[in-house]
Amino acid sequence: MNDFLIRRDDLRDVHWAKQDPPPLAAGHARLKVEAFALTANNVTYATFGEAMKYWNFFPAADPAFGRVPVWGFATVTQSNVEGVDVGQRVYGYLPISDEFDVQPVKVGKASFVDGVAHRQAMAPIYNTYIFTSADPSYDAAYEAQQMLFRPLFMTGWMIDDALMETGEPVPETVVISSASSKTALALAHCLKLRGGVDTLALTSEGNREFVESTGLYGRVRTYADVDRLHARGLTAFVDFLGRPSLTADVHNALRDRLVRSIVIGVTDWEGNRTPIALPDPQPEFFFVPTYAADRAKTLGADVLNAKLAQSLMGFYRASQAFLQPKEMKGPDAIDAAWHETLDAAVSPSTGLILSP
Incomplete structure (x- = not known):
């Protein structure tokens, strides 16, 4: 496993930490990080990492450092969980790492939730992994837009x-x-x-x-x-x-x-x-x-999700007129992209799509 670690009290102090992956635990699955977006939103996660507990999603062995969450796609490479199969692809909250383990619960045809204890205090939306094969909002032609937006x-x-x-x-x-x-x-x-x-x-x-x-x-x-x-x-x-x-x-x-x-x-x-x-x-x-949960109760989750999905696809198409994805790969590229994002040096017309 190769993890991108950020010092919690100095966001410019970063390094990659490599370690041999442990044997996969019972009731767990291992996911390979395929690609993710990096935006100013991730800097906000790090800035409020203590106050809003964003560092708690993917803890680092050294508590002085953390793994900032990103949104992207990952593929199941090992699984000890029925219904979560090797080769399945998911969209969700990821660490900046080449792979990571989850403890799937509430496994269904469309998604599962990471039931690991340290994530349970956080909002469910952050702990849900959606299978792309069953995601009504997924379109292979707009993968970059999905990660970015x-x-x-x-x-x-x-x-x-x-x-x-x-x-x-x-x-x-x-x-x-x-x-x-x-x-x-x-x-x-x-x-x-x-x-x-x-x-x-x-x-x-x-x-x-x-x-x-x-x-x-x-x-x-x-x-x-x-x-x-x-x-x-x-x-x-x-x-x-x-x-x-x-x-x-x-x-x-x-x-x-x-x-x-x-x-x-x-x-x-x-x-x-x-x-x-x-x-x-x-x-x-x-x-x-919190607001989304309240609106789901008022409108009904299905109605709310349908409204969001329709608007989302329209924005994916519209965004192509003013923002172009830029793909970068490898630890050095990710390190450089993180510092460029901290420095607000990324053109607003560019969307960074990164792969470990």
Whole structure:
């Protein structure tokens, strides 16, 4: 086994650790990691690794280090579990490793859940592995898009739903920071399809041209222009950047028009995150698994999944106009890709697809 280890208190300190795999335990299966996406979302996982327990999914032998989770495809290479067969391919939460073991429970025709004890405190969505052969959202032509966007699109779709279907009051304008990030693009796509909502993108000067080229936003502004923002009617701020000074500028610029302030991620992971006093509304953290579980109870899981699947495939197709997957293979390539992602040096028009 070859594992990519990241020092928990210094995300730039990384190395590969190789060890002989132990004999496969009873009730377990061994999966070979085939490919995965690496995005700013994975940096958020590492940044909040302690607070949100992301390091707990795939523990490292040395507690000073961790294995950050990624989304991708893996193939069963060994199995001591009925219904989980060698050669079956799954989509789900993976470590950056060449292989890893799971303890499948709740095995069905469509999926299984990793029942290993240390993962049970986390949301079920992270512990579920879906067989590609039985996945209605799987299309071999869009594997790269699935790795890059499936979990991120779900986040964007749920934010759209929370703002426009269950939120009160419903905003007329949505301001979105880190507008070039993949989850922000997914949210903007959903809002554009809905219609009647003014979307205002906030981005860096370097990414402005890309954000404008997507055609997903009504207006695009740079961070330098935030103190001069204006918005039509009631406004929501969806923050993917996580920079308190920017949040304060948005709140102070919009003042009485701002009715919701939602925190999603931290693409500015090295920035000063010391809280700044803000006028109301106070920022609220949006945790997708909790909201999704509530919506599944209200709508019914089948209805919710059908809505998501239909929207997801539409976004896969749309994303081909503004984002191209870039495949890289091997430990050195993964190491380089991790540092490029930390440094925000990956072009927003590129989606990294990595293989051990």
